[in-house]
Amino acid sequence: xxxxxxxxxxxxxxxxxxxxxxxxxxxxxxxxxxxxxxxxxxxxxxxxxxxxxxxxxxxxxxxxxxxxxxxxxxxxxxxxxxxxxxxxxxxxxxxxxxxxxxxxxxxxxxxxxxxxxxxxxxxxxxxxxxxxxxxxxxxxxxxxxxxxxxxxxxxxxxxxxxxxxxxxxxxxxxxxxxxxxxxxxxxxxxxxxxxxxxxxxxxxxxxxxxxxxxxxxxxxxxxxxxxxxxxxxxxxxxxxxxxxxxxxxxxxxxxxxxxxxxxxxxxxxxxxxxxxxxxxxxxxxxxxxxxxxxxxxxxxxxxxxxxxxxxxxxxxxxxxxxxxxxxxxxx
Amino acid sequence: xxxxxxxxxxxxxxxxxxxxxxxxxxxxxxxxxxxxxxxxxxxxxxxxxxxxxxxxxxxxxxxxxxxxxxxxxxxxxxxxxxxxxxxxxxxxxxxxxxxxxxxxxxxxxxxxxxxxxxxxxxxxxxxxxxxxxxxxxxxxxxxxxxxxxxxxxxxxxxxxxxxxxxxxxxxxxxxxxxxxxxxxxxxxxxxxxxxxxxxxxxxxxxxxxxxxxxxxxxxxxxxxxxxxxxxxxxxxxxxxxxxxxxxxxxxxxxxxxxxxxxxxxxxxxxxxxxxxxxxxxxxxxxxxxxxxxxxxxxxxxxxxxxxxxxxxxxxxxxxxxxxxxxxxxxx
DNA sequence: TTGTAAGCGTTATCAT
DNA sequence: ATGATAACGCTTACAA
Numbered sequence: 004x005x006x007x008x009x010x011x012x013x014x015x016x017x018x019x020x021x022x023x024x025x026x027x028x029x030x031x032x033x034x035x036x037x038x039x040x041x042x043x044x045x046x047x048x049x050x051x052x053x054x055x056x057x058x059x060x061x062x063x064x065x066x067x068x069x070x071x072x073x074x075x076x077x078x079x080x081x082x083x084x085x086x087x088x089x090x091x092x093x094x095x096x097x098x099x100x101x102x103x104x105x106x107x108x109x110x111x112x113x114x115x116x117x118x119x120x121x122x123x124x125x126x127x128x129x130x131x132x133x134x135x136x137x138x139x140x141x142x143x144x145x146x147x148x149x150x151x152x153x154x155x156x157x158x159x160x161x162x163x164x165x166x167x168x169x170x171x172x173x174x175x176x177x178x179x180x181x182x183x184x185x186x187x188x189x190x191x192x193x194x195x196x197x198x199x200x201x202x203x204x205x206x207x208x209x210x211x212x213x214x215x216x217x218x219x220x221x222x223x224x225x226x227x228x229x230x231x232x233x234x235x236x237x238x239x240x241x242x243x244x245x246x247x248x249x250x251x252x253x254x255x256x257x258x259x260x261x262x263x264x265x266x267x268x269x270x271x272x273x274x275x276x277x278x279x280x281x282x283x284x285x286x287x288x289x290x291x292x293x294x295x296x297x298x299x300x301x302x303x304x305x306x307x308x309x310x311x312x313x314x315x316x317x318x319x320x321x322x323x324x325x326x327x328x329x330x331x332x333x334x
Numbered sequence: 335x336x337x338x339x340x341x342x343x344x345x346x347x348x349x350x351x352x353x354x355x356x357x358x359x360x361x362x363x364x365x366x367x368x369x370x371x372x373x374x375x376x377x378x379x380x381x382x383x384x385x386x387x388x389x390x391x392x393x394x395x396x397x398x399x400x401x402x403x404x405x406x407x408x409x410x411x412x413x414x415x416x417x418x419x420x421x422x423x424x425x426x427x428x429x430x431x432x433x434x435x436x437x438x439x440x441x442x443x444x445x446x447x448x449x450x451x452x453x454x455x456x457x458x459x460x461x462x463x464x465x466x467x468x469x470x471x472x473x474x475x476x477x478x479x480x481x482x483x484x485x486x487x488x489x490x491x492x493x494x495x496x497x498x499x500x501x502x503x504x505x506x507x508x509x510x511x512x513x514x515x516x517x518x519x520x521x522x523x524x525x526x527x528x529x530x531x532x533x534x535x536x537x538x539x540x541x542x543x544x545x546x547x548x549x550x551x552x553x554x555x556x557x558x559x560x561x562x563x564x565x566x567x568x569x570x571x572x573x574x575x576x577x578x579x580x581x582x583x584x585x586x587x588x589x590x591x592x593x594x595x596x597x598x599x600x601x602x603x604x605x606x607x608x609x610x611x612x613x614x615x616x617x618x619x620x621x622x623x624x625x626x627x628x629x630x631x632x633x634x635x636x637x638x639x640x641x642x643x644x645x646x647x648x649x650x651x652x653x654x655x656x657x658x659x660x661x662x663x664x665x
Numbered sequence: 666t667t668g669t670a671a672g673c674g675t676t677a678t679c680a681t
Numbered sequence: 682a683t684g685a686t687a688a689c690g691c692t693t694a695c696a697a
Contacts, residue, residue, distance in 0.1 A: 022668055031692085052474040055453055057454050058691090060690080102433045118385070122387070287594055288618065388675095389673095670693100672691100
């Protein structure tokens with residue numbers, strides 16, 4: 004298999020009998036070109052299957068690559084997938100490409116992904132930070148004018164734009180819903196590690212709600228688990244308590260899934276449940292699941308808007324956009 | 335805000351008092367370099383915050399970018415998200431970056447994404463083709479030795495590697511499960527458009543099963559819908575039939591979600607349901623949901639393996655890898 | 666209307 | 682052990 008070399012602009016030029024510059028003119032619709040030269044060039048382009056080399060172009064023009072680098076913790080998580088989709092569609096009409104990488108929630112991978120993006124001369128960065136990461140090292144990039152927007156969780160050690168969910172208020176509304184229905188022992192199943200921004204905020208909202216209803220805080224009612232099977236086990240531990248909770252608040256979609264499965268297996272339809280983040284099948288569960296719904300697509304779109312404004316030269320100080328949540332009562 | 339220029343290799347060189355080439359030598363650990371020159375260079379790199387420009391490097395080396403372009407229909411669909419995640423983790427240790435774009439299931443967007451990837455000199459392509467697309471235009475790329483692997487659905491008009499689910503056999507096993515339990519009128523709710531490869535194959539499996547059980551085929555029992563609300567409506571149409579089905583086979587995850595919701599709203603626990611593709615909450619539904627489970631992560635990993643082999647120079651003819659499904663009986 | 670020369674930030678080649 | 686020069690594929694500035 005004679006692996007043929009990819010044709011360059013000069014190959015096209017030679018084919019037609021002109022200079023590379025003329026081909027460049029035709030392709031960029033720049034300056035005057037004789038009509039039949041134009042025709043011939045375009046035909047040669049088709050014939051040779053010529054594709055311009057964007058890398059070379061960008062380098063010469065001194066522009067960055069028309070791509071934005073996006074770092075998310077996991078691709079398989081529909082929450083982050085939807086966020087990434089929101090970013091992409093908001094950014095597409097501007098001719099920007101999205102490069103996505105996943106950090107598996109580790110600071111090392113996050114940093115190495117970001118380096119890879121920077122080395123590729125991306126025009127902007129969008130990052131869902133992992134729990135342990137510190138973003139001081141990005142200061143020089145920010146100073147150099149590279150737009151960076153943080154998503155779902157704010158940056159650490161860096162004043163940068165960010166778009167987050169109304170975590171604390173949302174969690175509070177969910178827990179108050181339970182308290183309002185007479186529950187006094189409400190369990191909390193949150194993400195791991197507990198230092199995660201969203202986990203901390205939602206936990207704070209949980210405590211806010213307890214306080215608002217003058218309910219005592221009991222550390223024994225707080226459990227954690229990163230994936231849904233860990234959350235299921237956490238749920239069982241709570242149910243096995245001497246003085247078990249009569250209601251649960253689960254602080255993210257995996258936690259909710261885990262708790263729903265655990266309760267169903269245990270046949271415990273008497274335990275009330277409110278989850279942070281909506282689930283596709285929430286309404287058909289038995290009992291139907293009340294949730295604090297986020298709007299991941301809106302988060303992605305808002306982040307993209309901020310980013311585009313920065314790319315357009317907006318120089319205002321770092322902004323924090325909070326996307327409201329919505330309590331969907333189904334029980 | 336003095337938007338400082340990003341330092342180049344020559345900047346580092348000037349700082350130390352050497353030539354760019356020497357800096358290059360240090361950074362690439364190539365050729366002999368005096369120990370203290372090395373030290374000084376590395377310090378200058380740190381001090382200036384120098385980041386090598388990958389675009390320039392790749393251009394000079396004549397190598398393609400160490401990235402693989404992945405085209406999926408939708409990021410928010412956990413099936414494709416998980417597939418993409420499988421690809422990424424399989425490919426990461428080789429130092430390859432994944433660039434993901436979504437085609438929104440349209441041939442135009444798919445093609446323009448692929449062009450964007452090619453212009454960026456990606457090392458390989460991985461594509462979930464949209465329904466209407468034709469891939470003849472990629473022949474020259476294949477000839478030029480660019481590895482291309484098709485995922486979930488084969489290429490059209492192009493002999494290329496592909497990794498697909500055992501659609502026909504899987505669907506057949508699911509429908510046979512229903513027939514085996516005595517159902518003689520089994521509805522089919524599939525994807526739209528009906529020309530979609532996976533839809534056609536799973537439909538063929540449905541017919542295989544009917545034939546195996548000597549059940550008559552009734553066109554009225556076949557419905558379609560692309561998202562879950564369309565599938566819900568399709569389900570209601572089936573139930574409203576004069577001689578309605580007593581069981582349903584839903585041919586993808588959205589169709590399944592839609593049908594589950596529709597049945598629950600109608601309070602129809604008597605209608606049996608088997609879905610293609612597993613759902614996180616399948617086991618806790620009432621009645622529990624029996625599914626034909628796919629393995630999206632395995633699909634991504636298998637595709638990545640094929641791709642890496644091609645990158646390593648394997649020149650065998652196009653391969654088709656079929657990932658088996660598993661019937662999970664829960665009812 | 667088209668061509669020539671130079672240069673973007675790297676690395677290959679050949680000197681020194 | 683290091684440097685000078687050319688080159689990758691393209692575009693800018695200027696000339697013809």
